[in-house]
Structures are given as C-alpha cells and as structure tokens.
Amino acid sequence: MPHHTKTITISTNGKALHEFTDEVEQWLASIDIETGLLTLFCRHTSASLLINENAASAVQRDMLRWLERIAPEHDGYEHDTEGPDDMPAHLRTVLTGASLQIPVVDGRMVLGTWQGIYLAEHRANPHRRQVVAHVMGE
Amino acid sequence: MPHHTKTITISTNGKALHEFTDEVEQWLASIDIETGLLTLFCRHTSASLLINENAASAVQRDMLRWLERIAPEHDGYEHDTEGPDDMPAHLRTVLTGASLQIPVVDGRMVLGTWQGIYLAEHRANPHRRQVVAHVMGE
Amino acid sequence: MPHHTKTITISTNGKALHEFTDEVEQWLASIDIETGLLTLFCRHTSASLLINENAASAVQRDMLRWLERIAPEHDGYEHDTEGPDDMPAHLRTVLTGASLQIPVVDGRMVLGTWQGIYLAEHRANPHRRQVVAHVMGE
Numbered sequence: 367m368p369h370h371t372k373t374i375t376i377s378t379n380g381k382a383l384h385e386f387t388d389e390v391e392q393w394l395a396s397i398d399i400e401t402g403l404l405t406l407f408c409r410h411t412s413a414s415l416l417i418n419e420n421a422a423s424a425v426q427r428d429m430l431r432w433l434e435r436i437a438p439e440h441d442g443y444e445h446d447t448e449g450p451d452d453m454p455a456h457l458r459t460v461l462t463g464a465s466l467q468i469p470v471v472d473g474r475m476v477l478g479t480w481q482g483i484y485l486a487e488h489r490a491n492p493h494r495r496q497v498v499a500h501v502m503g504e
Numbered sequence: 505m506p507h508h509t510k511t512i513t514i515s516t517n518g519k520a521l522h523e524f525t526d527e528v529e530q531w532l533a534s535i536d537i538e539t540g541l542l543t544l545f546c547r548h549t550s551a552s553l554l555i556n557e558n559a560a561s562a563v564q565r566d567m568l569r570w571l572e573r574i575a576p577e578h579d580g581y582e583h584d585t586e587g588p589d590d591m592p593a594h595l596r597t598v599l600t601g602a603s604l605q606i607p608v609v610d611g612r613m614v615l616g617t618w619q620g621i622y623l624a625e626h627r628a629n630p631h632r633r634q635v636v637a638h639v640m641g642e
Numbered sequence: 643m644p645h646h647t648k649t650i651t652i653s654t655n656g657k658a659l660h661e662f663t664d665e666v667e668q669w670l671a672s673i674d675i676e677t678g679l680l681t682l683f684c685r686h687t688s689a690s691l692l693i694n695e696n697a698a699s700a701v702q703r704d705m706l707r708w709l710e711r712i713a714p715e716h717d718g719y720e721h722d723t724e725g726p727d728d729m730p731a732h733l734r735t736v737l738t739g740a741s742l743q744i745p746v747v748d749g750r751m752v753l754g755t756w757q758g759i760y761l762a763e764h765r766a767n768p769h770r771r772q773v774v775a776h777v778m779g780e
Contacts, residue, residue: 367505367643369677369779371747401507403543403638405679405743409754411695417602419549419594424583432575432595437708445700456694456701457708464693464757465743467543467603469638471509476636478547481602498752500679500745502640502778503507505643539645541681541776555740557687557732562721570713570733605681605741607776609647614774616685619740640778641645 367504370397374497378487381451383418383426387483390499391475400473402503406466409496412455412489414462420482433458433488455488462486470503505642508535512635516625519589521556521564525621528637532613540608540641547634550593550627552600558620571596571626593626600624608641643780646673650773654763657727659694659702663759666775670751678746678779685772688731688765690738696758709734709764731764738762746779 372393376384394404408415419425437457439450446453466483468475477483485495510531514522532542546553557563575595577588584591604621606613615621623633648669652660670680684691695701713733715726722729742759744751753759761771 367780371677371745401509401638403541403640403679405745407743407745407752409752409757411693411754411756416598417549418598422583422585424581425591425594428581428583428591429595429598432579436574436712441708443700443704445698445704447698453701453704457705460692460694460705460738462598463601463739467545467605467743469509469543469545469636471636471638476545476547478549478634480549481547496754498745498747500677500747502679504505539647539776541679541778554736555687556736560721560723562719563729563732566719566721566729567733567736570717574712600736601739605683605743607647607681607683607774609774609776614683614685616687616772618687619685642643 367502369502372499374499376485376495376497378495379492380490381430382487383429383484385420385482385484390483393499397501399470399501399503402470402501404468404470404475404501407498408464409498411459413495414459414464414486415466416462416484416486417466417481418484419480421480451490458488470501505640507640510637512637514623514633516633517630518628519568520625521567521622523558523620523622528621531637537608537639537641538611540639542606542608542613542639544604545636546602547636549597551633552597552602552624553604554600554622554624555604555619556622557618559618589628596626608639643778645778648775650775652761652771652773654771655768656766657706658763659705659760661696661758661760666759669775675746675777675779676749678777680744680746680751680777682742683774684740685774687735689771690735690740690762691742692738692760692762693742693757694760695756697756727766734764746777
C-alpha cells in the first residue's frame with residue numbers, strides 16, 4: 367500500500383493562526399489515493415495544529431484571545447529564561463495538540479463545510495515551522 | 505490492505521455527551537480486520553470527540569460543567585452573531601479535538617475497561633452530527 | 643503491509659510526567675519499517691499522553707502546576723466518591739488526550755529536536771499504566 371510524506375514549511379511572524387487547508391488539498395490531489403488516512407504532525411513544542419471554523423475571521427481572533435487567557439503570560443512560571451511567551455506556548459501546544467488525523471474518501475479529506483486546518487503559532491518572534499504530512503491508502 | 509469507512513450520524517438535542525462505543529464495536533465486528541488502526545473524525549466545528557469514563561454518569565455531568573467554565577458564554581467574544589453558545593462551542597471543540605485514534609488488536613479496539621467513546625455536542629439547539637469512521641488493517 | 647503492536651507498561655507513583663521516548667525508539671528500531679504511522683494509545687481515563695519539551699525539567703513542573711490550576715481539586719464536583727484527585731484526573735485526561743500519532747520516515751519518528759513523548763499520570767496513588775503502541779508501514 368502506498369505511503370507518501372511531505373514536509374510543509376510555514377513561516378510565522380508572531381502569535382497567529384495560519385490556515386493551510388489548500389496546501390494539503392493540493393498535495394493530496396497530486397497523489398493517486400482514493401481511500402486512506404492523512405496525518406499532519408507539527409515538529410515543535412511551541413506551535414501546534416488545530417481544526418477551526420474558517421468562515422469568520424473573528425473566530426480566529428477570539429480563539430487567540432482565549433488561548434492568552436487560558437495559559438497566560440507572567441503567571442508565576444518557573445521556566446522563564448526564554449521569554450514570557452515561551453512557557454505559555456508550551457502549555458497552549460499541549461492543549462491544542464501536535465497532530466491531526468483526517469480520513470480520505472474519494473480522494474479528498476472528509477473535512478466538513480466549515481472546517482479549516484490551522485497551524486497555531488504561539489511564540490511572539492518569527493519562526494519557520496515544519497509540519498510533516500503523511501498519507502497512506504490506495 | 506483493506507480500508508473500510510462508514511459515516512455515523514448522531515442526532516443531538518442540546519449540550520450533552522453521547523456515547524457511541526457500541527455502534528463502533530458493532531461496525532468493527534462486521535468487518536474482517538484482526539489488527540489495524542481505527543480513526544473517528546467529527547466533521548463539525550462546534551461538536552467534538554473524546555474518550556471518557558463511562559461508568560458513573562456524574563462524570564459526564566462534571567465534564568460538561570467544566571467545559572462551561574473553561575470556555576464560558578458571554579465572555580466578551582467578538583464573534584457573537586450566531587448566539588452566545590457558538591463561540592464557546594468552537595473553543596470547546598478545539599480543546600477536546602475532532603478525531604480519535606484507537607488501535608485494533610484481535611479484532612477489537614484496545615479500549616480500557618472504563619473508556620467510552622463520546623460525541624460532545626457543544627451547541628444548545630438540535631443538530632445532526634456526522635462522524636466518519638475509518639479503519640485499515642488486515 | 644506489516645502491522646506491529648506492543649503494550650508498554652509504565653509504573654507511576656503520584657502525579658508526574660513520565661518520558662518514554664527512548665522505549666518507543668528502541669521498539670521501532672527493532673522493527674523493519676521505513677515509512678509508516680505510529681500510534682500510541684493510553685488505556686485509562688485518569689492518565690494521558692502528550693508531547694512536550696524534554697530539555698528543561700522546569701517545563702514539566704510548570705505543566706503539572708498548570709494542569710492543577712486548569713482543572714483544580716475541590717471545585718464542587720458531583721463525582722467525588724473516588725477521592726479529590728479523581729474527577730480532575732478525568733478532566734486533565736480529556737484536555738491532553740488518550741492518543742498520539744507520529745509519522746515514521748527513514749525508520750524513525752519525525753519528532754522535532756525538543757519533542758519528547760510523555761505519559762501524564764493524573765492520580766495521586768501508584769498505578770500501572772498501559773500504553774498500546776501500534777505501527778503500520780513498510
């Protein structure tokens with residue numbers, strides 16, 4: 367059964383959600399797989415992956431504000447040598463998770479109408495983030 | 505290697521946890537797979553999947569109350585055009601996640617004794633939710 | 643396509659993060675798979691799996707303190723018959739999740755430089771925790 371892998375690089379410039387649904391869709395379209403399983407894996411401990419509504423941009427802003435509140439900066443962390451945004455970034459990464467799995471049916475991800483795939487950057491400074499995409503199927 | 509997919513539809517009627525472990529088990533039993541990987545994927549941004557204790561019903565009620573507190577309604581959201589339960593539903597969906605992966609060994613999911621599979625409905629109004637089940641193995 | 647499964651048992655002695663990256667790496671090295679998908683699944687509702695930075699031990703301590711705050715003990719739970727740490731353990735398990743998926747490329751997990759695999763024990767008393775590892779590939 368064929369496997370395919372690809373590393374997707376996303377350049378970030380501060381805390382934000384970066385949608386990359388189209389890039390994944392285009393890669394899948396270039397591969398001859400009808401039915402299978404797609405996995406996306408983020409190789410970092412201060413950036414993460416999530417699926418979120420991609421229609422209203424206010425949803426993304428509310429999501430980022432909620433992440434600020436739920437794992438705030440300057441909250442008495444012992445690990446504070448890499449800047450006030452570092453430990454909250456680790457916490458938000460664990461909360462949202464490093465990987466996503468999406469079944470592929472009829473050659474396409476089974477995403478719902480409003481579901482978009484996002485990289486969440488949790489650090490304040492620019493980074494280049496690597497997401498490994500893996501699909502197996504036939 | 506065989507793949508199998510099935511769409512499970514769950515009708516909801518307000519915020520609740522809906523266990524559907526039995527439905528997944530019955531589907532798996534109808535398929536000739538001894539060893540493999542099961543993926544469940546929820547096609548929505550205001551309902552999600554989780555594994556939780558299925559013995560004491562009070563656990564489910566405490567879980568729902570905790571979700572209310574951790575992503576409360578009326579918390580100053582910018583995105584408020586679809587009702588006060590909408591943005592919290594997106595947040596709770598990201599917190600709990602859209603997919604579950606469970607290995608299959610000897611033809612059965614390797615769930616622990618107390619683990620049940622739940623759809624978490626985060627919206628107040630009735631919905632019909634689609635969960636795509638995918639298994640591959642041999 | 644080959645499948646391999648293994649049950650990893652981790653003995654715990656109170657709330658802590660237990661890294662077991664090496665054990666997974668050694669198991670993978672003993673198997674002849676070049677490209678594939680690894681899944682780790684925790685068979686419990688009061689212990690969970692997560693990927694976290696494994697360089698600074700203070701990160702793990704901050705993570706545990708954050709989990710205490712986000713799902714605290716003695717928070718008015720209805721389910722309190724199994725001790726004050728039980729219901730928070732269920733909540734922290736749902737927050738962090740029961741499974742991890744990591745692509746395998748060139749015979750190794752594609753973990754980033756700082757990513758370690760952890761079992762999070764959320765109960766105060768000693769337990770023996772089972773994590774089922776499953777890999778398929780070729």
